Amino acid sequence: MRRAIDTITIVIVLLLAWQALHQIAGETALPGPLPTLSYLTGLVQTSRFADNAAATALSFAFALMLAYAIGLTIGVWMGAHYLSGAVGEPILVALYSLPKITLYPVVLLIFGLGISGKVAFGALHGILPVALLTMAAIRNISPVYLKSARTMKLSQAQTVLTVLFPAMLPEIVSGLRIGLTVTLLGVLLAEMFASKQGLGFLIMNAMSLLQNEEMIAVAVLLFTFAALANALLLWAEHHWHPRV
């Protein structure tokens, strides 16, 4: 309850700050919250918005599936096989903190300007956190769990399903949560550069046409979507792992 009030307070403070910035920056540079929101309600009904949102959603969905599939595979492999993990982890950490945008032209040259380039670039962002946290989840399983599974004479399948999987779940879910947000960022960055479709393109296009209302409306919409998706997954994390 208290948390809900805090969240509402933050949203109100952010809206007030936005209004204040609007007063300082002026009507054309930064439209205020109310005109933007009324513009947004009009915008979401247009087919232009629907097409671009669908393009982003499709790229995002494919990128996320790839990021999860590859990330979990690498994570399980490096978590289960000690030497691979020890050799590979610092390499993954180093790749994780690179400005991956510099690699986008390579992705474009390999996959082309279409949807596959966007999917590949989004997945490239998401794979690393998923892999790193899955690996950590497996490594952090307390040996005592395995010992008690042996004491209770659980079969291999029972051990995996009732002991290992629940023990790993919370950390894997946080990997999936971070993976989701960085994959979305990857897809949007790809759309902002050399793309003719998607919400990222819509923002850049609105900027070059000096349609600031549209630019801010789309940015706020994406902001809200990401915040809600994150809140949902955070809730899932706490729900499965109330001790944290």
Add this chain to the structure above:
Amino acid sequence: MAHIATIRLIVIIAAIAALELACRTGLIDHRIIVPPSEMAATLIRILASGTITGDIARTLGMIAIAALVSIVLGFALGLLVHATPRVRQALDPLFATYYAVPIFIFYPVLIAIFGLSLVPIVLIAIATAIVAMIIATLNGLDRVPRVLSKVARVHRMGKLATAIRLQLPAAAPYLFTGIKLAVSYAFIAVIASEFILAPVGLGRDIADAYADFNNPRMYALMLFVLVVSTVVNMTLHALDLHWTQQRGRGAS
């Protein structure tokens, strides 16, 4: 430990060699990826010609400014928030969500407000980096052992002396984690902004080379950015690890 590092080095060298071989034998089209040796050779030539020295200085300068402002201001804000528990509690949902939203999509908004200059780049980089420093400061202050404030009382130390001689050193390892993240985030944000839209800078150079189909130059600049960022990140990471190990020994 030593042989793991050796294997890692072999894996990295093997990967580069495989790429070189694939490019040289034509397995990978020269128009898609140029061989790593050629990237390095072109990079050395460009660096020696001095044509990108200005862009390097500007980009690294902006990263330094953004990181420095984020670290100093983030630390100050962290102290302030830590001192007022009610505010801190209220800000908790914000901190939990901050890195989940693509802050970067507001870069075009900043351009609309401030125009196409270096100001939006520095601002978006600060916006990306500062919250990591605030969170790290809060974490660090949380973990200052209670016993230290008792020691301070026993020795009748003043507030300032306690802060500087006890709390700061105790929180330092956590603060360093914040510094590491702030530098890395500032780096990513500056390069990304330059790449998407900027008047000058290394990121802009790469995007231009891509648009001109000048692959040798593009790959050379890319190599430069990746090497610099890896060296910076790895140095900070090694220092961080060193501190963490020291902290572990101190506690046990």
